Amino acid sequence: MAKYLLLKHYRGAPAPVNDVPMDQWTPEEVSAHMQYMENFAARIESTGEYVDSQALSPEGTFVRYDGEGRPPVTDGPFAETKDLIAGWMVIDVETRERALELAGELSAAPGAGGKPIHEWLEVRPFLTEPPTITE
Amino acid sequence: MDEVVLRTLTPTVIGILVRRGADFAAAENAVQDALVEAVRVWRADPPRDPQGWLITVAWRKFLDATRTDTSRRRREALVEVEPAPGPAPSVDDTLQLYFLCAHPSLAPASAVALTLRAVGGLTTRQIAQAYLVPEATMAQRITRAKRTISKVRLDQPGDVATVLRVLYLVFNEGYSGDVDLAAEAIRLTRQLAAEVRHEEVAGLLALMLLHHARRLARTAADGSLVPLAEQDRSLWDTRLIAEGIDVLQAALARDRLGEFQAQAAIAALHADARTAEETDWVQIVEWYDELVRLTDSPVARLNRAVAVGEADGPRAGLAALAEIDPALPRYAAVGAYLHERDGDPVTAARLYADAARSASSLAERDHLTRQAARLNAQKCR
Numbered sequence: 001m002a003k004y005l006l007l008k009h010y011r012g013a014p015a016p017v018n019d020v021p022m023d024q025w026t027p028e029e030v031s032a033h034m035q036y037m038e039n040f041a042a043r044i045e046s047t048g049e050y051v052d053s054q055a056l057s058p059e060g061t062f063v064r065y066d067g068e069g070r071p072p073v074t075d076g077p078f079a080e081t082k083d084l085i086a087g088w089m090v091i092d093v094e095t096r097e098r099a100l101e102l103a104g105e106l107s108a109a110p111g112a113g114g115k116p117i118h119e120w121l122e123v124r125p126f127l128t129e130p131p132t133i134t135e
Numbered sequence: 136m137d138e139v140v141l142r143t144l145t146p147t148v149i150g151i152l153v154r155r156g157a158d159f160a161a162a163e164n165a166v167q168d169a170l171v172e173a174v175r176v177w178r179a180d181p182p183r184d185p186q187g188w189l190i191t192v193a194w195r196k197f198l199d200a201t202r203t204d205t206s207r208r209r210r211e212a213l214v215e216v217e218p219a220p221g222p223a224p225s226v227d228d229t230l231q232l233y234f235l236c237a238h239p240s241l242a243p244a245s246a247v248a249l250t251l252r253a254v255g256g257l258t259t260r261q262i263a264q265a266y267l268v269p270e271a272t273m274a275q276r277i278t279r280a281k282r283t284i285s286k287v288r289l290d291q292p293g294d295v296a297t298v299l300r301v302l303y304l305v306f307n308e309g310y311s312g313d314v315d316l317a318a319e320a321i322r323l324t325r326q327l328a329a330e331v332r333h334e335e336v337a338g339l340l341a342l343m344l345l346h347h348a349r350r351l352a353r354t355a356a357d358g359s360l361v362p363l364a365e366q367d368r369s370l371w372d373t374r375l376i377a378e379g380i381d382v383l384q385a386a387l388a389r390d391r392l393g394e395f396q397a398q399a400a401i402a403a404l405h406a407d408a409r410t411a412e413e414t415d416w417v418q419i420v421e422w423y424d425e426l427v428r429l430t431d432s433p434v435a436r437l438n439r440a441v442a443v444g445e446a447d448g449p450r451a452g453l454a455a456l457a458e459i460d461p462a463l464p465r466y467a468a469v470g471a472y473l474h475e476r477d478g479d480p481v482t483a484a485r486l487y488a489d490a491a492r493s494a495s496s497l498a499e500r501d502h503l504t505r506q507a508a509r510l511n512a513q514k515c516r
Contacts, residue, residue: 001244001266048245048276051268092268094242130360130496131307132317132346132353133398134434134465 003051003092004099006106007122010058012083017118018111025112033117036109044091044102055087090126099123139322141173141185142256146326148189149253150228157197159235160281163253165197170256229254230330234293237301238284245280246301247308252277254326255319265314298327299339299395306343317347328382337386338395344379345402348372360502364411376406397426416446433463441469449477464495468503475510484510 022030037053044050066073089106093099103121111117145166152162169192173185182188236250251257251265263273306320324340352366361367383399400422408414423439426432436459444452452473459466471486487507494500 003267045269045272046275046279048248048268048272048279050272092244092266092272094244125495127497127500128495129309130499132309132350133303133307133342134438 001092001094002096002099002128003090003126004096005122005124005126006089006091006099006103007124008086008088008119009122010084010086012085013120013122016107016111016120018113018115019117020112022111029110029112029114032110032114037106040106040109041089049091049093049098049102051090051092053087053089056085058084058086060084096125099125138174141170143322143326144186144189145170145256146229146232146254147186148193150232151190152193152197154228155194157201158285159253160285161197161200162193163281165193165200166256167252167258168196169193170258229326231293233298233327235284235287237293237298238287239294239297240283240287241280243301243304245276245283246297247304248273248276249280249284250301250323251305251316251319255323257314257319261314265308265316295331295333295336299335302327303339303395306346317343317350321347334386334389334391335393335395337382338393338397338399341379341383341386341399342395342402344375344382345399345406348375348379348406354498358498359505360498362502363405368409371406376403379403379406392425392429394426394429394432397422397429401426414445416442420446433460434465437463437465437469441472444473444476449473453477464493465490467493471503471506480510480513484514 022033025033041050041053061074063072063074091099091102093102100123103123107119107121108116109119148169149159149162149166152165153159157165166189169189172192173189177185232254233250236253237246241249248262248266251262252259257265259274259277260270262277263270266273302320302324305316305323308316310317321340321343324336324343328336328340349363349366349371351372352368352370353361355361379399380403383396383403386396387400401419404415404419404422420439420442423435423442426435427439437456440452440455440459443455453470456466456470456473461467467486467490471483471490474480474486475483484507487503487510491500491503491507494503
């Protein structure tokens with residue numbers, strides 16, 4: 001088994017096919033979207049493939065060290081340019097093909113008009129412990 | 136009563152319940168319940184016959200569960216016609232359980248989870264911790280695995296190779312959480328080796344012992360990898376090495392070579408050298424030839440190229456490497472090593488950096504990055 005991170009972007013990924021911002025969906029469409037995500041998580045928990053998922057606020061802040069004794073400098077959100085991570089799901093699956101398959105399903109979550117949003121999800125393998133035997 | 140001893144009894148007790156008419160899933164649940172109770176009451180009141188105690192309590196748990204479950208009337212009827220249980224030889228049952236838990240109809244991850252639970256006696260929570268997944272996820276994985284094999288009859292002959300593959304996977308997972316999976320794999324393989332005389336079971340056990348013996352030396356205090364040649368050999372566990380070599384020699388004497396024996400032979404040759412310079416690379420290459428013949432594994436070919444580089448010089452190693460698919464993991468790392476030994480640090484540094492980018496583990500990536508940095512720093516001087 002190997003763990004993969006499915007990354008959902010607010011921005012930074014190519015535009016989804018059904019590209020209507022969520023605040024312009026009907027409340028029912030929003031609920032249907034949420035329900036789809038919950039059902040998806042419950043289903044892959046039942047197959048023994050679910051690890052974790054979390055949604056993130058779009059309000060990110062950049063921080064850096066700025067010399068001894070000085071407060072860290074925050075430059076505020078780069079709202080127009082930065083890649084915003086909307087959330088993630090971690091799965092633990094047999095193969096990379098299975099990871100891609102699940103990401104494809106997750107991307108089919110319904111959006112405006114009840115149609116799948118076809119958003120792009122980034123799939124990243126976790127770095128693991130080195131195996132004891134490599135022969 | 137220590138937990139490991141308790142866990143050792145698990146497969147026997149499950150096997151006996153199954154023979155008395157419980158299906159596998161129900162037997163397994165009942166034994167888990169009994170184990171929980173054992174942990175609770177044995178400290179104050181240890182039984183004279185732990186196995187007898189566990190069988191009695193597990194059977195009672197099974198009957199309770201069966202009676203409260205109306206959908207299981209069929210089994211209840213079965214229980215009534217079942218004659219009073221006598222003492223049972225346990226050896227065959229345990230062996231069957233290994234085969235059942237590693238059944239080819241299960242995905243490797245499910246087979247691993249089920250084996251750890253039914254044969255190893257670990258709790259779902261312990262297995263979940265070891266694999267860093269939520270307990271609910273692991274519970275579902277095990278439930279599905281039990282459902283998959285519910286139709287499999289326990290008297291079917293099992294496939295040793297499948298069991299070995301599962302134990303090998305457990306061993307390679309190493310250590311995380313409060314369960315040492317490498318030690319657990321060794322315990323289970325020992326148990327299997329005691330019950331079945333099969334040269335590849337012995338081969339795998341030897342392989343595990345020989346690798347486990349070097350465990351302390353494999354990583355530095357900060358968690359970084361220490362390559363074999365630089366390991367402090369005084370940290371190697373000589374008792375485990377001696378045992379591994381004994382087990383291997385007994386297996387090789389039966390003259391039915393398999394891949395685990397060949398791998399163990401290579402590990403034994405490494406373990407046998409007091410210093411890296413004393414390593415018998417010529418013999419190691421011969422064993423890699425056997426391994427390639429047995430498995431045709433590209434990873435074995437890759438490792439063979441390293442051994443050829445040591446035995447016949449880096450040019451010969453690079454020639455062996457040229458015949459292998461460059462897309463293979465660690466291909467660039469091997470190339471980097473051989474090019475450095477061949478006196479080409481520029482190519483080596485570039486290849487180390489390439490290898491670091493495609494490494495699948497953090498420790499490996501850091502190690503390769505340091506190698507690239509070391510060569511690049513030399514260049515600048």
